Amino acid sequence: MNIGEAAAACGVSAKMIRHYEAIGLVSAARSANGYRVYVERDVAVLRFIRHARDLGFPLEDVRRLLALWHDRARASAEVKKLALAHVAALEEKARSLDAMAASLRHLAEHCHGDARPDCPILDDLAR
Incomplete structure (x- = not known):
């Protein structure tokens, strides 16, 4: 083919x-x-x-x-070791993504979201 x-x-x-x-x-x-x-x-x-x-x-x-x-x-043990190492990496990435989401959520909660120019989201990004 x-x-x-x-x-x-x-x-x-x-x-x-x-x-x-x-x-x-x-x-x-x-x-x-x-x-x-x-x-x-x-x-x-x-x-x-x-x-x-x-x-x-x-x-x-x-x-x-x-x-x-x-x-x-x-040996299937080699395959399992590789798979579990990947699971650990995925779980670490998930924790990191959760922390980023929590940080952004916190910033968004403190942003007035109105016509005023002050914005804690932009202030944090500028740090």
């Missing part, structure tokens, strides 16, 4: 498939005329990448997960 068909089959844009190929996450065979040719195994890899990215895994972790997926002698 060509790149458009592969993109439709896995839910990843052709542009992202090219990017994944450029950074070495996937490879495609080439036809005699130089066009990329994908088989079902390639689509399965692209689906795997899409699912991992949907879960927020950074590309380097996706690379590690792909290697573990392909390694039938892998």
Whole structure:
């Protein structure tokens, strides 16, 4: 199948498939005329990448997960360790986002929101 068909089959844009190929996450065979040719195994890899990215895994972790997926002698403990490290990173990011939201909420509550020019939101940003 060509790149458009592969993109439709896995839910990843052709542009992202090219990017994944450029950074070495996937490879495609080439036809005699130089066009990329994908088989079902390639689509399965692209689906795997899409699912991992949907879960927020950074590309380097996706690379590690792909290697573990392909390694039938892998220890599941390695996969679990990687997943739990990502959970911890997501939880830290969630705490950081909550703190930012609380700070903005506090500033917005102290802004009069009327025709006066004074605004604690802008004052805080200018600090």
